[in-house]
Amino acid sequence: MNMFNQIVVEGRLTDDPVLRTTSKGAHVVSFNLANNYDDANNGVLYFSVQAWSKLADIVKEQYKKGSWVVVIGKMINNSYTAKDGKQVARTIVRAQEIRGIGFANAGKGKVSKEPVLEKEPNGIPETTGGYSQEEPVMEPLHFETPF
Numbered sequence: 001m002n003m004f005n006q007i008v009v010e011g012r013l014t015d016d017p018v019l020r021t022t023s024k025g026a027h028v029v030s031f032n033l034a035n036n037y038d039d040a041n042n043g044v045l046y047f048s049v050q051a052w053s054k055l056a057d058i059v060k061e062q063y064k065k066g067s068w069v070v071v072i073g074k075m076i077n078n079s080y081t082a083k084d085g086k087q088v089a090r091t092i093v094r095a096q097e098i099r100g101i102g103f104a105n106a107g108k109g110k111v112s113k114e115p116v117l118e119k120e121p122n123g124i125p126e127t128t129g130g131y132s133q134e135e136p137v138m139e140p141l142h143f144e145t146p147f
């Protein structure tokens with residue numbers, strides 16, 4: 001039986017995304033995402049994220065260190081043999097959709113140094129770009145109160 005596996009995490013890229021090509025020609029981009037979940041206690045979680053194919057190309061082109069994004073994907077275990085021969089295992093987020101939020105020029109190939117949070121009339125941040133594995137250009141994400 002397949003169980004539900006989905007994660008949604010918001011954060012900022014800690015470095016520029018790194019794009020590489022596999023031996024079979026597939027593009028994969030990797031980056032780390034910092035999620036400040038508790039400002040009062042300096043609580044930060046770090047996530048390793050990978051995106052593949054066209055989504056990888058879009059991430060490399062559109063997002064840079066400091067970009068504020070929402071990543072929707074699934075958690076997977078990634079294991080490999082390191083150059084020193086040791087087995088390495090880690091859990092990563094395999095991105096299925098990535099949406100930029102907060103930067104004035106996100107999604108246009110430019111990232112401002114300071115975030116400019118665009119507000120909708122209800123005071124909720126408006127997104128400024130988004131991409132998914134299936135459809136490269138997505139409609140803006142609108143946050144709604146669940147109750």
